[in-house]
Amino acid sequence: MTALAMAPGPGVAPGIPLTRRGWAVLAALVAVLLVGAFRVGAATADERYVPTQPVVVTSGDTLWSIAAEATGPGEDVQAMVVRLQQLNQLRGSQLRVGDVLEVPRR
Numbered sequence: 001m002t003a004l005a006m007a008p009g010p011g012v013a014p015g016i017p018l019t020r021r022g023w024a025v026l027a028a029l030v031a032v033l034l035v036g037a038f039r040v041g042a043a044t045a046d047e048r049y050v051p052t053q054p055v056v057v058t059s060g061d062t063l064w065s066i067a068a069e070a071t072g073p074g075e076d077v078q079a080m081v082v083r084l085q086q087l088n089q090l091r092g093s094q095l096r097v098g099d100v101l102e103v104p105r106r
Contacts, residue, residue, distance in 0.1 A: 067083075070103045
């Protein structure tokens with residue numbers, strides 16, 4: 001055979017020869033990318049937009065009292081306290097007069 005017979009035709013890219021290690025690395029890279037994409041998708045799928053309204057803390061307000069006003073009949077006030085802490089990135093239950101909390105709308 002001549003050298004011309006062994007060359008790929010026009011528009012055909014020559015393949016990249018990979019060793020077993022090369023194939024293993026490529027497979028691992030693809031797996032990592034797929035797992036990463038899946039985890040990002042799963043994290044954003046659980047997040048839902050919750051319409052909120054700002055509430056200004058006044059004298060005598062507590063996180064419990066604000067949560068109690070934000071819950072409907074039969075809803076769990078303690079669960080709303082936790083939700084308010086998450087929405088407003090609060091570490092505890094201490095509030096100061098003038099603080100503005102985002103409270104879910106009913």
